[in-house]
Amino acid sequence: MPPISPLYKINFDGALSSDLGAAGLGVVIRDSCGLVVGALAERIPIPISAAIVEALAFRRTLYFAKELSICELVCEGDAKVIIRALLSKELVHPEYGHVLQDSLVLANDFRICDFVHIKRIGNSVAHFLARRAKSGNELQVWLKAIFEDITLVSRDSLQFLSFLS
Template identity: 30%
Template sequence: MGQSSDQTSSSSFWNRLWGIKASQATKSFLWRAATESLATNLNLFTRKMIESPLCPICSLEPESISHAIWSCSAAQDVWSMRSKRIQKLSIHAGPVKEILGPILAQFLPLEISEVATTAKAIWHRRNAWLFEQQFHSPSQPKTSSRLSSKWIAPPPNVFKVNLDAAIDRVNSKLGIGVAVRDSEGLFVATLCSSMDLDPDLLLGEVVAARRATSFCVELGLADFILEGDSLVVVQAVQHSEDSWSSSGVVIRDVQLMLSRTSRWSIQFIPREVNVLAHHLAKFGLSCSKECILIEDYPPCIQHLL
């Protein structure tokens, strides 16, 4: 029995999307937009995570994905400065897939690439406004390169696990952040959590390493690289030295878990490369219970992607 015309059309759409001449990150962004998976205010409001669905920039309409990257007046300011063919596209607030369909089918490859990179840049500009109170010129919507230019993806079939800890000294709390990504830089899972702990940064980093390691075990990862910005912790895990201090006992737990896994390594990276895990850890301080997202990430790190 053959495919229906709708199925064929849908298959053709996704093939064209993944065939765009753009970075994998840009194509992944468009895929999330076309599947209505971006964390706009409307989507978060529907999931009862925020109190208002209105656009954070214009405050006039619910912020659907198509509104955020296409029909909002702020987005249109950007599109109006692109190629003439793009400027002639009709403005409507339907699903992103309906907006992209004619573009992918009728535009030239270079024009499609321009649409893809512009849409992603508009989304980053929106996030910079929402999370950093910065709003860039329509002629040059700023994209973030803090991660893409420094974070190095792992080899195929290997997972990169970034971890960090954040300390709230006033309330004696520890925040833990873990991000697991694959060789294409796509999220496998993220974890944010908090726990009551004396404000000891070293112990906090060690506890974060233990939770990241146990998270890898829970996910069933067979080959992974742990990355953290605490050189002391990385060196302690790499070397077997018995210590009966609080940190030493936790390190021993980490080593025992790692000894039961197939392949692993741990390496030190500068804080500026570990910024994503750092933001997850800071967000973890506000979590009343552990937050684990599979193939997704919380809104607190959107402005970094």
């Protein structure tokens, strides 16, 4: 579902690939009409765990939103442990607490910044970007004009979700 104007909805995801020795971060930003205004796929060195990748993906999401001058946003991710930690502000986890603390400091710079947990099926475009990032260039960014693969994944996921409801 698109967010209510003036909010932007940002989906984020992280994906590990131990065989490639890299992880991928995926971010997609949609406006209140549901149109993609920006997307990002970034390859990073492989961290210790999947939770750290998800925390790094969330922090990258906030930096990307700032780069695009977005001030009111809802961040959706499928990593329940990360979203739960952000909402409760319990950031003492030794692996990723420092990343989430940094993220909450960044989040204070926005007029509105909410965090929502969604199921993987609702996060398919960000997941696709994260997987694409693992074997691609270090950083790929699309603004307004997105490549055909994302359009197909986005359209297919919307059709599947409307079929379920």
